[in-house]
Amino acid sequence: MDIKIPFNEELRPDTGLYNAKLGVWLFLASEVMLFGALFSAYVLLRVAAPIWDNSILNIPMATINTVVLITSSVTMIMSWVSLKMKNLEKYKLYMGLTILCSVVFLIIKYFEYSSKFEHGYYPSTNTFLAIYFTMTGLHMLHVLGGIVVNFYLWIPGVKMWETEPERFTNRIEIAGLYWHFVDLVWIFLFPALYLL
Amino acid sequence: MSDSDHDIKKHISVYRNVFLALLFFTVLTVLVSYVEFDATERYIAGAVFIGLIIASAKGYLVAAHFMHLNNEKPMINWSLILTVIFFIVLLFMPLLWDMNNMGKDVDYWGGEDQKLEIYHDVN
Incomplete structure (x- = not known):
């Protein structure tokens, strides 16, 4: 007998949502608290520190990274829109571009980190670098996680489109929610660490 | 269309x-x-x-x-409103830690006597 998991596609009457969407939103709520704790620590350290030397950070590189991440958010949502329009080829194109942007983000971050290490700047150097590496490092792990999920949905996971197109479209929507959250965190990290 | x-x-x-x-x-x-x-x-x-x-x-x-x-559906909006409230609490928690001394004209690191007084208050 073929047992189907309920509310994968159809909406639950009490929540008005399919289950995975509610699940991802609750996960994102917990992520807000995770990054919230670090932002709270940042504020405390920032106002208490006698010296806060963020002039060693590379603002042009971080600005490019911001643009890259915003672009990836747009391509991510366009991949979902393409599936809504039943256009699998366009979906593959936009999802590929999203992954490309994520990889470019990581490459730029790699150059940023290596230049710090080359100059002898480590998390242990001072309070600013400690919170800088902690927050950007955690964010980078989230980007890495997003790449893994998006890559799965781009190549191996795409076969679900043949059998359950609506469920697959929902998967892209919730992967998109996570990806936009990663973008959202960077939108606050960028001015907080690089500019203020 | x-x-x-x-x-x-x-x-x-x-x-x-x-x-x-x-x-x-x-x-x-x-x-x-x-x-x-x-x-x-x-x-x-x-x-x-x-x-x-x-x-x-x-x-x-x-x-x-x-x-x-x-x-979005109310279920998600309400969950997020709750999250925002907790987030604000989290953000202000370090301030609560310092609240006992807000408004007081205390020079924490002023002199040895002051430090001693604080030490005795805490212990």
Whole structure:
């Protein structure tokens, strides 16, 4: 007998949502608290520190990274829109571009980190670098996680489109929610660490 | 063209406009960071304020349009309102830690006598 998991596609009457969407939103709520704790620590350290030397950070590189991440958010949502329009080829194109942007983000971050290490700047150097590496490092792990999920949905996971197109479209929507959250965190990290 | 096709086309133009607005705000954030709002050494407060306003505007655009929160079910909105309340508590927790001494004209690190007094109060 073929047992189907309920509310994968159809909406639950009490929540008005399919289950995975509610699940991802609750996960994102917990992520807000995770990054919230670090932002709270940042504020405390920032106002208490006698010296806060963020002039060693590379603002042009971080600005490019911001643009890259915003672009990836747009391509991510366009991949979902393409599936809504039943256009699998366009979906593959936009999802590929999203992954490309994520990889470019990581490459730029790699150059940023290596230049710090080359100059002898480590998390242990001072309070600013400690919170800088902690927050950007955690964010980078989230980007890495997003790449893994998006890559799965781009190549191996795409076969679900043949059998359950609506469920697959929902998967892209919730992967998109996570990806936009990663973008959202960077939108606050960028001015907080690089500019203020 | 069906209604849903029309809706999707409308959504695409919204996404394009949001993208352009986000790029504009990114450039603005960088430009504003070079402005010194005040000649005093406390100019950082103005910079933080403006920086956070712009970041919040960008955050709103992403959350409202890309994450569809402007048209989401009450269940999610209520969960997020609860999250925001807890987030604010979390953000102000370090302040609560320091609250006992707010408004008091205490020089923590002024002299040995003061330090001793605080030490005795704590223990």
